[in-house]
Amino acid sequence: MNEVKPAPHLESRDEVTILFAGDSGDGMQLTGTQFTETTAIFGNDINTFPNYPAEIRAPAGTLAGVSGFQVHFGSKSIYTPGDQCDVLVVMNVAALKANLKNLKNGGMIIASSDGFDAKNLDLANAKTNPLDDGSLAQYQVHVVDVVRLTKLALEGSGLSSKDMERSKNMFVLGMLYWLYSRPMDATIRGLQEKFKKKPDIAEANIKVLKAGFNYCDSTEVFGTRYSVQPAKMPPGTYRHVMGNQATAYALIAASQKSGLPLFLGSYPITPASDILHELAKHKNFGVRTFQAEDEIGAICAAIGAAYGGHLAATTTSGPGMDLKAEAMGLALTLELPLVIIDVQRGGPSTGLPTKTEQSDLMLALYGRHGEAPLPVVAAYSPEDCFYATYEAARIALQFMTPVICLTDGYIANGTEPWKFPTSAELPELTVKFAAPRDKDDAKFLPYKRDDLLSRPWAIPGTKGLEHRVGGIEKQHETGNISYDAENHEFMTKLRAEKVANVAKTIPLQSIDSGREKGKLLVLGWGSTYGSIKTAVRELISEGYDISHAHLRYINPMPSNLGEIIYNFDQVVVPELNNGQLVRLIREKFLVPAIPYNKIQGMPFAVSELKNKFTEILNAKMSTKEAK
Amino acid sequence: MAAYSPMAAKKAVAQAETPLAKANGDLNVLSPKDFASDQEVRWCPGCGDYSILKQVQTVMPELGIPRENIVFVSGIGCSSRFPYYMDTFGIHSIHGRATAIASGLKMARPELSVWVVTGDGDSLSIGTNHFVQLLRRNLDVQVLLFNNEIYGLTKGQFSPTSREGIVTKSSPYGTIDHPMNPLALALGAEGAFIARTLDRDVKHLRDILKRAHQFKGTSLVEIYQNCVIFNDGAFFPFTEKETKSENDLFLEHGKPLVFANGKKGIKLYGLRPIVVDLDGQVSLDDLWIHDERDRTKASILTRFFDMPGSEHYMPRPFGVFYAEERFRYEDAMLDQLNAAKQKGAGDLDALLRGKETWTIA
Numbered sequence: 001m002n003e004v005k006p007a008p009h010l011e012s013r014d015e016v017t018i019l020f021a022g023d024s025g026d027g028m029q030l031t032g033t034q035f036t037e038t039t040a041i042f043g044n045d046i047n048t049f050p051n052y053p054a055e056i057r058a059p060a061g062t063l064a065g066v067s068g069f070q071v072h073f074g075s076k077s078i079y080t081p082g083d084q085c086d087v088l089v090v091m092n093v094a095a096l097k098a099n100l101k102n103l104k105n106g107g108m109i110i111a112s113s114d115g116f117d118a119k120n121l122d123l124a125n126a127k128t129n130p131l132d133d134g135s136l137a138q139y140q141v142h143v144v145d146v147v148r149l150t151k152l153a154l155e156g157s158g159l160s161s162k163d164m165e166r167s168k169n170m171f172v173l174g175m176l177y178w179l180y181s182r183p184m185d186a187t188i189r190g191l192q193e194k195f196k197k198k199p200d201i202a203e204a205n206i207k208v209l210k211a212g213f214n215y216c217d218s219t220e221v222f223g224t225r226y227s228v229q230p231a232k233m234p235p236g237t238y239r240h241v242m243g244n245q246a247t248a249y250a251l252i253a254a255s256q257k258s259g260l261p262l263f264l265g266s267y268p269i270t271p272a273s274d275i276l277h278e279l280a281k282h283k284n285f286g287v288r289t290f291q292a293e294d295e296i297g298a299i300c301a302a303i304g305a306a307y308g309g310h311l312a313a314t315t316t317s318g319p320g321m322d323l324k325a326e327a328m329g330l331a332l333t334l335e336l337p338l339v340i341i342d343v344q345r346g347g348p349s350t351g352l353p354t355k356t357e358q359s360d361l362m363l364a365l366y367g368r369h370g371e372a373p374l375p376v377v378a379a380y381s382p383e384d385c386f387y388a389t390y391e392a393a394r395i396a397l398q399f400m401t402p403v404i405c406l407t408d409g410y411i412a413n414g415t416e417p418w419k420f421p422t423s424a425e426l427p428e429l430t431v432k433f434a435a436p437r438d439k440d441d442a443k444f445l446p447y448k449r450d451d452l453l454s455r456p457w458a459i460p461g462t463k464g465l466e467h468r469v470g471g472i473e474k475q476h477e478t479g480n481i482s483y484d485a486e487n488h489e490f491m492t493k494l495r496a497e498k499v500a501n502v503a504k505t506i507p508l509q510s511i512d513s514g515r516e517k518g519k520l521l522v523l524g525w526g527s528t529y530g531s532i533k534t535a536v537r538e539l540i541s542e543g544y545d546i547s548h549a550h551l552r553y554i555n556p557m558p559s560n561l562g563e564i565i566y567n568f569d570q571v572v573v574p575e576l577n578n579g580q581l582v583r584l585i586r587e588k589f590l591v592p593a594i595p596y597n598k599i600q601g602m603p604f605a606v607s608e609l610k611n612k613f614t615e616i617l618n619a620k621m622s623t624k625e626a627k
Numbered sequence: 628m629a630a631y632s633p634m635a636a637k638k639a640v641a642q643a644e645t646p647l648a649k650a651n652g653d654l655n656v657l658s659p660k661d662f663a664s665d666q667e668v669r670w671c672p673g674c675g676d677y678s679i680l681k682q683v684q685t686v687m688p689e690l691g692i693p694r695e696n697i698v699f700v701s702g703i704g705c706s707s708r709f710p711y712y713m714d715t716f717g718i719h720s721i722h723g724r725a726t727a728i729a730s731g732l733k734m735a736r737p738e739l740s741v742w743v744v745t746g747d748g749d750s751l752s753i754g755t756n757h758f759v760q761l762l763r764r765n766l767d768v769q770v771l772l773f774n775n776e777i778y779g780l781t782k783g784q785f786s787p788t789s790r791e792g793i794v795t796k797s798s799p800y801g802t803i804d805h806p807m808n809p810l811a812l813a814l815g816a817e818g819a820f821i822a823r824t825l826d827r828d829v830k831h832l833r834d835i836l837k838r839a840h841q842f843k844g845t846s847l848v849e850i851y852q853n854c855v856i857f858n859d860g861a862f863f864p865f866t867e868k869e870t871k872s873e874n875d876l877f878l879e880h881g882k883p884l885v886f887a888n889g890k891k892g893i894k895l896y897g898l899r900p901i902v903v904d905l906d907g908q909v910s911l912d913d914l915w916i917h918d919e920r921d922r923t924k925a926s927i928l929t930r931f932f933d934m935p936g937s938e939h940y941m942p943r944p945f946g947v948f949y950a951e952e953r954f955r956y957e958d959a960m961l962d963q964l965n966a967a968k969q970k971g972a973g974d975l976d977a978l979l980r981g982k983e984t985w986t987i988a
Contacts, residue, residue, distance in 0.1 A: 285973030304731025470719030
């Protein structure tokens, strides 16, 4: 790591949130990713939130085209990307207009002056230039002629003016590195790697990065420099990981631990495609990735591979789940193992394809015709995408069933530090295929069940196991077609009982923060984990009687969940949907669980949650007082 | 990452031939009966499917594949009940998706002998997408398309191959849908093996099944199959004694196109086929000589699609229209996996660790 000389006015901060915003072509995602990597390696706890438009290149300079990357880091534990930012980096007028509401009062704006010319003002429908009309008086505004300085730094490099301009994001990154006393070596390595085949571009970017850093060092553009000390995290070796990446790794890990080749059938869809991209790289693990002709082809190919004895998976997002529904029912009734990853996004229909939402819970549970229960697990953070997916694979293999693993756009694209496991630490996954049989052996029964009601996995190529499976109702044990009325009812209940038996193999529900008993339980699931945890911890430290439990297993639920719920006077269920888990809790436990919903394509802000929770707690108090 | 090279894949094709088929010693004793499952066959009496089932069961022992290495995959429809009657591995899946399921199975287990049984509704309506994609990818799968030009299982609605004007339950005033030409579609989808046969011509059917099996790639066999209940006689011009010799053109590689008991032949004028009388004026050498590797000619043959009596009528071809081996998807897939592994097998711990880590003491 580079030693960074302390600046004259060095102030210490516990936590900082920076939002990089610009045109979707300005390289804000790369800038944010690089800052994240450097900051993670530096030892801060960190959480990020990329927020980009659905159009890859929406009209430049317009509000529709603004792409943002928010980074929240600190010397304390960080569970969210931050409600509001301390620093807003804007490459043009539209980026400022779109994000000013997210900047704290008195916060800092770093503006690239080039993006505030007459053309950009016009594109963003700004009547006056906010940089000099006095509207930003309550903020610390630093206007930097980034484009001119970038070009000066690259003078004589032989690059075209356009190519030079492309490096402007590195100038800004260099400035931020100076401001927050970060070393640049990880980014330099990263740029060398990224532009391995274009060393001149790599060199230009590095030059501009250093120019940005040195510009701050020599001009004292910022009066103060900040330090954010490494966080006190549990000892161990860390890396940073993005949710979709963690999901992909978990599938490879499950393949390696089970000894089964991995097969992924997938069709490109935002925000799930990165799982396909990641897995396509790892052919050295024997991973077969199949980009199918459509969502149905993707899951059907995976079913074919599962039938053949592979660990099969299909990855998608909301609209793809709709299309796969019939095939899920087939896999369910064939009783073949299959991991289905749904990276949820705003719906219905195309909805908000690049924004997050938790609105597929009911779909996952009930979105198939007939009585078709499936195990459903939900990941609660980027790193938990690994563990939740691995669990989904474990359940699928143990119970011979498709399993749906829900993640969402927020955690799929978000990153956090990960104290990654070694392969030896991962739970064993033991798979036994049905054994070959001789002519004299009793007839093979493909639907004869074990104690947990799972059936044998009888793969083609195994002598003596020739048998037929199909979507028509099956006779118990033989698997032959059966239209018998009693058999259908029996089989329907048997399949449901099998899924219910999954509860015997999952950990009991625990309380994440707070006491086991008390006034208010916040029950969350999925990606709201970080925001709820932060809000509840802050309220506990403020003296409130509040606890937090977070569900990873949605179906079946842990067997002790009822006990936990009954230990509290009230339960509130915050969700990024119009109220889905809350209905299940009400129905299953007959408690008046309180819904708290946000359907804006954005995660909960900690402040929103705190307001709601205190409102419930205070209302309860006043009712009691009134009595 | 090295780009995929078809040349390398050709080598892989040769290497991928697995010795499974040779491994089993008691193959010789298998008979057609060994391929019949214990399930009662439940097609309508007189259904063309019986003949096809019988011929498939007859051909199977000759292929030299252990039963456990054979998988029949079907979708939904009358024809799709087929796997239940075969004592091999089998999946009766969902409507239109057999080709997709078979694709995944074949990618996972290239050494298996995978057969798809489908119908005109299953693969030319609801499942057309997977059907054409399988053809272009060229996985080594045999697709038996039972074409009866009607929806039988749902009790008689018109199908994508039903002829214009046909009166059915869902077209009481006659269908206004123009029918699909399955083999022209298959050729357009870059199908590598395209053939047509008939349920009534059992020897031809058996020969074509064997050819389809021998072909290394996706082989499409369209089988004209009579639905006695809802579309009886749809193919009578091609199957009945009185008419078939005038209407059927049997294709043989390297042989001239001759029909009507040797009385007529087909000549090509440029790209235009003409029926000529073989009355001594025209020599057999002047006729169109069938070449299974000629895609342009195959394309013209798929256009012999009008019914007897219509303006552009040509006899209906049966046999192998086109057969040209090219690299198979599953071989290319394995080739890439092997190439990646040769550079070093995956190490899970290295993957989980990643490139950049830091340690907190």
